[in-house]
Amino acid sequence: MSKTAELSIDGKTYTLPVFTGTENEMAIDIGKLRDQSGIVTLDPGYKNTGATTSAITYLDGDNGILRYRGYSIEELAEKSTFIEVAYLLIFGELPGKDQLQRFRNDIKTHTLVHEDVKKILDGFPSTAHPMGVLASLFCSQTAFYPESLDPNRASEGVYMSIIRSMAKMPTFAAWAYKNAIGHPVNYPDNSLEYCSRFMKMMFALPAEPYVVDPVISSAIDKLLILHADHEQNCSTSTVRMVGSSQASIYSSISAGINALWGPLHGGANQEVIVMLEAIAKDGGNIDKWIAKAKDKNDPFRLMGFGHRVYKNFDPRAKIIKKAADDVLGKLGVKDPILDIARNLEDIALRDSYFIERKLYPNVDFYSGIIYRALGIPVEMFTVMFAIGRLPGWIAQWKEMRENKEPIGRPRQIYTGQKERQYVPITKR
Ligand code: ACO
Secondary structure, three states: OOOEEEEEEOOEEEEEEEEEOOOOOEEEOOOOHHHHHOOOOOOHHHOOOOOOOOOOEEEEOOOOEEEEOOEEHHHHHHHOOHHHHHHHHHHOOOOOHHHHHHHHHHHHHOOOOOOHHHHHHHOOOOOOOHHHHHHHHHHHHHHHOHHHHOOOOOHHHHHHHHHHHHHHHHHHHHHHHHHHHOOOOOOOOOOOOHHHHHHHHHHOOOOOOOOOOHHHHHHHHHHHHHHOOOOOOHHHHHHHHHHHOOOOHHHHHHHHHHHHHOOOOOOHHHHHHHHHHHHHHOOOOHHHHHHHHHOOOOOOOOOOEOOOOOOOOOHHHHHHHHHHHHHHHHHOOOOHHHHHHHHHHHHHHHOHHHHHOOOOEOHHHHHHHHHHHOOOOHHHHHHHHHHHHHHHHHHHHHHHHHOOOOOOOOOOOOOOOOOOOOOOHHHO
């Protein structure tokens, strides 16, 4: 028998259906509550609101579990590749050999971007943050592929938008970086795989040979897997919200890139390095910075700490911490920032302020350190996150369209002035 919940207000009782997910998560379905009672629910920041049902990612924040389509993040990070994981997220199953080959080849065929994109890029000053450039270049694809403006067209058209998004993302990302340093852009080398192709576009200099370091390319591949999806977070909810108005996939994802940019979301990985460098410059006095983070009169927060959903540990942070040790060891990089990060983590995890609030290192705490060791400049950290998150955004957009979800339109409780008379300016 299906479960129900009862809500009593002003002497009236309403019976509400309860929805149970695959992992026995329960939600009270309040979809019809307003029609029955005129009452809405209030939940700023959607802290306890399920905005959708989804079959893509399972996350249990209390137990530190993250699974894509049922597969644990630990297993995928160890055994899979980013392109395989992208296929899994977008199409629901791990690809067979032929499916993977086709997906990979289709992506390779579309890595070039229209030459006019360079004119758009040229319009940006080199002071432009690469995330802003990336979001703009991504959205500009609506102009080059106007058929994408109709997201309801046949599935082959949607498939092409997915392929183009995956294929062009590394090109846009590397070009945004080249613009920031005032260098000419590199074109994609399709003899290389996804991450190596991106690295060559990022780092190759004119007339100089560039050889991809396999340690770096496989570390990037792993980082992208860890970032590939994270259910209904700020940027993903943005993609679904924008897409719910039947905007194109390119504009929906461009909106997601902008949402990811903020320092409380994907922008935190850049902020972590800024913070660790500031602590180092300040003489490495970690206790002083912990005290600042605890001081309610000081806006400073320990960047890379805390998470809306994980209240035990972030499984991605565990994998990244180990990967940081491996990669720095293999590359022979000694980074004093890493020691500060380890000490900071040690002290914070023993401090009652962080223990009581269940604040643990999140994915961004160590990812910035690896990116730094791999030679990725700090202003590109959030762009790296966006490259990783792209298949998740695509999968969530596709699911939302296939489920024919209605346009997203929350309610509010008005707290402003009651109706009043207009006062002419001479009498104010
Ligand atoms: N440093 C110090 N105190 C913190 C931190 C932090 N990093 N994070 C949360 N707190 C405190 C808050 O001040 C609050 O304390 P109070 O109860 O005494 O008022 C309590 O912990 C709860 O914090 P909220 O802000 O209510 O938690 P919320 O779930 O809204 O925020 C967030 C989560 C935004 C991630 C927050 O922990 C934060 O700002 N962290 C730093 C930024 C960061 O690392 N973001 C990346 C998140 S991962 C990602 O998006 C990929």
